[in-house]
Amino acid sequence: MDLNGDAEMKVIQAQRERQDKISKLMGDYLLKGYRMLGDSCEVCDTILLQDRQQTNYCVSCQELDSDIDKDNPALNPQAALSQVRERQLAAQSQAVTQVCAGQSSSSQASVPVTQPRPEHCEGAASGGRSFLPPPVVISALSPASTTSLVPIRSLVCPPSSTLQRDLEEAKEVVLTKLRGATVQLQSSASLETSIQLCSLISSCANSLRSLRELSQ
Amino acid sequence: MATCQGPCDPEWVRMDGSSSFIAEYSFTEKASAVLKQGARKSVEGSVYVFFSKYNTFQGLKMLELEHLHLKHVVQLVSALESIVLRSFGPEGGQVLFTRDTGQVMLSRSGKRILSALHLEHPLARMVVECVWKHSTITGDGSKTFVLLLASLLRMIHASATKEPHMSQPYNSTETTEAACARHLADRLLDFALTELDALIALNVLPHGFCVSLEDSTGKTEQSFQTFLLTFFNTRLGNVYCDFFRDLMCELLSHWKIKNDQPSFSIRFLNNNFPALRTQVSGFPVGSSRLIEGQVIHRDFATPCPQVNEQSVKAVVFSGYLQPKLLTAGDVLELGCGNRATEDSSIVHFSSWTGRSLENIIATLQSFGVSVLLCALKQSSAALALATQTGMCLVECVSEEEISLFAQLSGVTPISDCWRICPEDIATLTFCKPILLGAHRYVHVDFHDSEERLNVKPCSLVICAPGEGQTDQYACAFQDAIRMLLTAWEPMHKSNITALMRTFPSNKFTSVHKDNMGDETAYASCSMNLHETCVIEPGCVLPAGGTFEFLLHHGLHQYGHSCSVSVNTSAVVPVSELLANALLSLPRHIYSHNPKSFLQAQTRVMALIPKHSHTLSSNVIQTEGLLEDGKLSLHSCKKGSMALTLLDLGLESVSCKYHLVLAVLQCLTSLLRVNKVLRTHTVLHTKSHKLLNARSESTEDEDEDEVVSL
Numbered sequence: 001m002d003l004n005g006d007a008e009m010k011v012i013q014a015q016r017e018r019q020d021k022i023s024k025l026m027g028d029y030l031l032k033g034y035r036m037l038g039d040s041c042e043v044c045d046t047i048l049l050q051d052r053q054q055t056n057y058c059v060s061c062q063e064l065d066s067d068i069d070k071d072n073p074a075l076n077p078q079a080a081l082s083q084v085r086e087r088q089l090a091a092q093s094q095a096v097t098q099v100c101a102g103q104s105s106s107s108q109a110s111v112p113v114t115q116p117r118p119e120h121c122e123g124a125a126s127g128g129r130s131f132l133p134p135p136v137v138i139s140a141l142s143p144a145s146t147t148s149l150v151p152i153r154s155l156v157c158p159p160s161s162t163l164q165r166d167l168e169e170a171k172e173v174v175l176t177k178l179r180g181a182t183v184q185l186q187s188s189a190s191l192e193t194s195i196q197l198c199s200l201i202s203s204c205a206n207s208l209r210s211l212r213e214l215s216q
Numbered sequence: 217m218a219t220c221q222g223p224c225d226p227e228w229v230r231m232d233g234s235s236s237f238i239a240e241y242s243f244t245e246k247a248s249a250v251l252k253q254g255a256r257k258s259v260e261g262s263v264y265v266f267f268s269k270y271n272t273f274q275g276l277k278m279l280e281l282e283h284l285h286l287k288h289v290v291q292l293v294s295a296l297e298s299i300v301l302r303s304f305g306p307e308g309g310q311v312l313f314t315r316d317t318g319q320v321m322l323s324r325s326g327k328r329i330l331s332a333l334h335l336e337h338p339l340a341r342m343v344v345e346c347v348w349k350h351s352t353i354t355g356d357g358s359k360t361f362v363l364l365l366a367s368l369l370r371m372i373h374a375s376a377t378k379e380p381h382m383s384q385p386y387n388s389t390e391t392t393e394a395a396c397a398r399h400l401a402d403r404l405l406d407f408a409l410t411e412l413d414a415l416i417a418l419n420v421l422p423h424g425f426c427v428s429l430e431d432s433t434g435k436t437e438q439s440f441q442t443f444l445l446t447f448f449n450t451r452l453g454n455v456y457c458d459f460f461r462d463l464m465c466e467l468l469s470h471w472k473i474k475n476d477q478p479s480f481s482i483r484f485l486n487n488n489f490p491a492l493r494t495q496v497s498g499f500p501v502g503s504s505r506l507i508e509g510q511v512i513h514r515d516f517a518t519p520c521p522q523v524n525e526q527s528v529k530a531v532v533f534s535g536y537l538q539p540k541l542l543t544a545g546d547v548l549e550l551g552c553g554n555r556a557t558e559d560s561s562i563v564h565f566s567s568w569t570g571r572s573l574e575n576i577i578a579t580l581q582s583f584g585v586s587v588l589l590c591a592l593k594q595s596s597a598a599l600a601l602a603t604q605t606g607m608c609l610v611e612c613v614s615e616e617e618i619s620l621f622a623q624l625s626g627v628t629p630i631s632d633c634w635r636i637c638p639e640d641i642a643t644l645t646f647c648k649p650i651l652l653g654a655h656r657y658v659h660v661d662f663h664d665s666e667e668r669l670n671v672k673p674c675s676l677v678i679c680a681p682g683e684g685q686t687d688q689y690a691c692a693f694q695d696a697i698r699m700l701l702t703a704w705e706p707m708h709k710s711n712i713t714a715l716m717r718t719f720p721s722n723k724f725t726s727v728h729k730d731n732m733g734d735e736t737a738y739a740s741c742s743m744n745l746h747e748t749c750v751i752e753p754g755c756v757l758p759a760g761g762t763f764e765f766l767l768h769h770g771l772h773q774y775g776h777s778c779s780v781s782v783n784t785s786a787v788v789p790v791s792e793l794l795a796n797a798l799l800s801l802p803r804h805i806y807s808h809n810p811k812s813f814l815q816a817q818t819r820v821m822a823l824i825p826k827h828s829h830t831l832s833s834n835v836i837q838t839e840g841l842l843e844d845g846k847l848s849l850h851s852c853k854k855g856s857m858a859l860t861l862l863d864l865g866l867e868s869v870s871c872k873y874h875l876v877l878a879v880l881q882c883l884t885s886l887l888r889v890n891k892v893l894r895t896h897t898v899l900h901t902k903s904h905k906l907l908n909a910r911s912e913s914t915e916d917e918d919e920d921e922v923v924s925l
Contacts, residue, residue, distance in 0.1 A: 023291065027298030031311065035334035036295070038892065040288060047291055047337065 018064065022046060025059045167215045171208060178204040284339070284890055286393050290366075290373050292340050293886075297366035299333070300326050300359045305805045306450065312684075320684040324451055325691060326358030327351040339886060346882040350875070355698030356447065357875045360801060364879045367800035368404075371793050372397050372887075394890055401884045404790045408880045411774070411791075416873055417751060419770030423823050424757040424869055429478035429704055439756065439866060441465060446759055446865030447699060451692045456501055460689065463676070464696060466506055470674045479704050479753075481671075486697045488623075491616040492675050493693065495686040496653035499679035504689075506674045509645070509661030510620060512589070516649060516658060517611045518603045527663065528644045530587035531580065531636065532618060532629040537590070537598040538573040570597065576633045577601055583636065587647045589613050589621065591629065608647065610658055624662050624673050652677060703868035704753045751870055760864040761802030763872045765820040771795035794876075 026049065030036060034049040034057070041048055041058040049057045178201060185197040302309055303324045313321040313332050323329055330344045343365070351358045376396040427439045444464055448457035473481040485492070494511050540546075548565065580588070588602065590611045602609045613621075618629055625642035643663050650659035662673060676693070680686040757763050775791040806813035 019291070019294065023294035023298045026291075026295035030295065030333050030335075031299055033334065036292070036337050036340055038337045045285075045287070047288060047295070 022060050025063060167211055171211050174204050174207050284892055285390050286373055286397050289886060290369050292337055293366045293369050296362050300362045304359045307808055322684040322688050350878045354702040354871050354874055355695035361879055363801060363804055367797040368883055371797055372400050398887045401887045405880045405884045407790050408877055415770045420763060420766045424755045426752050427754045427756050443756055443866040447696055467676060471671055473671050482701050486701055488620045489694050491620040493690055494652055494677045495690055496677055496679045497683045497686050498653055501680050503679045505677055507677060508674050509659060511675045512613055512617050512658040514610050514613055515656045516608055517599055518609045520608045521606055528587055528647045529585045530642045530644055531585050531640060533590045534629040535631040537576055537633055538595045539569050573598055577605055579636060583641055585641060591618055702871050706753045755869045756866040757869055758864050759867040761805055761816055762820050764798045764801045765817055768795045768798050769824055
């Protein structure tokens with residue numbers, strides 16, 4: 001019985017607070033020059049106000065009820081974000097407990113968890129608010145994220161022998177080019193070709209240097 | 217012969233026996249059809265036909281009926297309350313209204329704020345009208361009115377929604393609620409009309425003291441000034457309240473009419489205040505002052521020669537000096553008696569009027585009259601002649617100013633210029649132009665005379681930087697005068713036999729068994745109270761919620777004794793309802809600091825004795841004090857406490873009593889409305905017409921509630 005009484009009291013208190021808010025807002029508008037009509041709103045049965053441009057205005061429908069919208073994830077990006085974070089937190093805590101039960105540590109680093117960015121939620125929220133969703137943004141972002149993931153994978157995953165072979169091949173090719181450029185440089189008479197050959201040689205040397213760095 | 221009205225008039229038509237009657241008059245087809253249908257032969261042989269308004273019933277069906285719910289009433293009064301709350305109390309602010317024309321109105325008065333709002337809701341307009349009427353009589357308390365009304369409505373709404381079903385079945389819960397609320401409001405009003413003044417006399421008056429208008433001794437003068445200061449502080453803020461309080465005291469002392477009771481002079485001031493004040497904008501507030509005599513708010517129509525005579529003679533005219541030649545609708549009959557000569561023409565008439573004007577002016581000059589005050593606009597010939605002969609003429613003087621002039625000078629305005637007697641001539645000390653601000657007015661002063669009011673008249677000049685502020689100060693002065701009138705109005709003696717019924721002696725013993733001996737003492741002194749217990753004029757209390765706390769306590773005690781005697785839980789005690797509603801007022805006063813609310817409450821409760829036998833001894837003491845005539849501060853038992861509370865200011869008990877009654881009456885009329893009929897008028901396509909209706913309970917569920925027009 002006590003619980004019922006408390007719940008009732010809370011409901012009554014909430015209603016009273018809402019009525020107080022409505023009265024205060026109505027008073028503010030009346031002092032601004034709005035007109036109090038003799039009609040009441042069909043939806044919520046509050047007394048209607050009319051502004052100078054003869055448009056009717058219901059205080060509770062247009063101002064008070066929108067307070068609830070801020071908690072609705074379909075309409076507010078921040079709410080959506082907080083909801084997703086909550087879910088992730090729940091999922092991560094589950095994953096952590098699984099790992100502690102005795103899984104290998106390598107599975108942890110397998111897929112880095114992507115944080116949903118607010119822009120994603122913004123798109124979804126704007127869709128919920130009946131704006132045109134910008135699917136281009138989302139699709140542009142997702143390939144970028146996948147491409148950023150790919151090189152990391154490629155660096156970590158393949159074995160070292162194939163890498164060395166590729167590097168040796170590259171070095172050979174660059175050296176060949178270097179030798180050819182040097183020979184041509186010896187036999188060239190014009191200034192222009194000499195300059196071009198010299199720049200070719202310097203770029204070959206740079207590539208060799210980086211190849212050497214890679215192999216080390 | 218048959219007489220007939222038009223086809224839509226609900227008149228009896230008497231017809232001859234013949235049916236050829238119909239052919240003689242031209243009726244509409246419908247009317248003749250009705251005629252033929254309704255023709256009957258009466259006993260006398262003549263036929264009576266009754267034309268009814270055959271489209272009336274159809275018209276009623278086109279009108280829309282709307283139900284009004286209790287929560288709408290609560291909502292709109294709460295909205296008005298939230299507006300008024302901003303300016304309530306010593307911490308309240310002012311509201312500035314602007315118009316598109318650039319006019320500005322600055323106010324703290326609840327009446328002006330509420331009347332400036334655009335309200336189309338019929339109940340809101342009704343509330344504002346009640347506030348207006350109350351404020352016109354008492355001058356103050358319009359914000360308190362709305363706050364008390366709102367809290368009472370909320371409590372009635374709460375108890376109506378919780379109330380079990382009434383004995384009579386209703387169509388819906390809303391109608392049940394509305395009926396319950398109406399019933400509660402009626403019971404509240406009955407209670408207030410019968411018991412409230414006795415309760416006030418018992419619980420509140422012993423803690424106040426009387427201030428007399430006649431006494432000019434130090435203590436009462438100080439209390440009177442504190443009383444005025446409190447009012448000006450709430451209305452005008454604390455910058456100029458001292459200045460205006462002094463100005464007001466000066467005005468009252470000048471206008472003390474010695475022969476009669478003091479409220480007579482205040483009533484005179486109240487009736488003539490619009491003529492006694494001049495508003496001047498563009499000057500600092502400190503240059504407001506009193507000037508002797510009367511200021512007539514018109515300028516001279518003719519150049520006024522500077523004469524330094526001892527006395528000036530003046531006559532007041534309420535008609536035209538020169539008869540108007542021709543106005544629309546006049547018929548001029550020319551001719552001398554029966555002889556219609558060829559000479560009679562309009563030229564003769566106009567020359568005759570010119571000669572009559574000259575004669576009038578000559579007569580006035582022979583009496584020595586040099587000033588003419590006219591209520592109407594005079595013709596240019598009259599003005600020219602007055603200029604020529606050196607008479608000062610003031611035209612278009614307002615009615616209030618003429619009536620004040622008449623009262624102060626002892627003459628009556630004459631309408632017929634031909635019959636001027638010496639009694640119609642007023643003697644003035646001077647009559648000269650005065651420049652106040654941007655306007656030039658006529659300034660007159662009167663000789664002392666035994667016949668008229670034995671007082672030296674003076675006029676009030678109110679200065680302020682802007683027009684909005686001069687309006688505010690002038691309204692504050694007028695409201696202060698009205699408030700003084702209400703506070704010093706003699707009240708009727710209260711009949712407290714009703715109070716005795718609720719405190720029967722046998723119940724008293726059941727509650728307080730150890731006070732058996734005191735019941736006889738109580739009974740005896742309550743009998744004595746019956747003769748002397750009255751809300752005396754001029755009884756004041758410390759302000760800041762004292763009245764509300766004391767009355768709350770009194771009503772609470774009354775409610776306890778009632779529940780002991782009546783012992784039915786189904787009946788909601790209305791005294792409890794009123795007590796709790798009253799407590800909301802000090803809560804609003806101290807809303808900025810809840811601790812000070814509790815402090816104030818404990819301070820006031822400490823004044824009240826806890827035990828019943830001390831209550832009766834208190835009563836005896838009060839009765840003894842009342843027999844002396846006036847309470848002085850030192851002889852009062854609560855004198856020391858009252859002195860410490862004086863810094864809060866003083867308020868009048870009588871004004872508060874009027875306020876509570878007015879609120880309860882407004883409440884009952886608000887809750888009696890349950891239908892709104894929308895009618896169409898020429899100006900508005902949708903306007904509202906209110907009905908005060910009592911819904912009749914019906915056994916039949918399908919039948920609509922009866923609306924009585």
